[in-house]
Amino acid sequence: MSILKKPDLTDAKLRAKLAKGMGHNYYGEPAWPNDLLYIFPVVILGTIACIVGLSVLEPSALGEKADPFATPLEILPEWYFFPTFNLLRVIPNKLLGVLSMAAVPAGLITVPFLENVNKFQNPFR
Numbered sequence: 001m002s003i004l005k006k007p008d009l010t011d012a013k014l015r016a017k018l019a020k021g022m023g024h025n026y027y028g029e030p031a032w033p034n035d036l037l038y039i040f041p042v043v044i045l046g047t048i049a050c051i052v053g054l055s056v057l058e059p060s061a062l063g064e065k066a067d068p069f070a071t072p073l074e075i076l077p078e079w080y081f082f083p084t085f086n087l088l089r090v091i092p093n094k095l096l097g098v099l100s101m102a103a104v105p106a107g108l109i110t111v112p113f114l115e116n117v118n119k120f121q122n123p124f125r
């Protein structure tokens with residue numbers, strides 16, 4: 001069990017040092033070289049060791065093995081193209097589908113201009 005010694009704030013020398021600006025930046029353990037050379041590499045290497053250990057113990061399966069001689073029943077796009085693929089598949093008119101996809105960024109671009117029409121109209125400013 002350790003005993004924690006609190007500073008004596010009635011001491012004149014300590015009060016003088018604190019009055020001059022000796023605060024938490026001027027005492028204690030310095031960041032260089034103690035933290036940067038000894039603690040940070042331990043934390044970084046420990047994190048890398050945990051990631052490598054988890055990947056060795058439980059490797060993630062990437063899916064079924066590829067069979068070059070069999071065509072899949074449904075060919076799907078990559079995950080980042082999946083929302084646009086579904087939108088184009090659901091909307092019967094392809095031009096309307098492309099215009100609906102272009103309307104999202106166009107609408108987001110017009111929001112700042114629409115909000116600046118009247119400064120006093122928006123109560124959240």
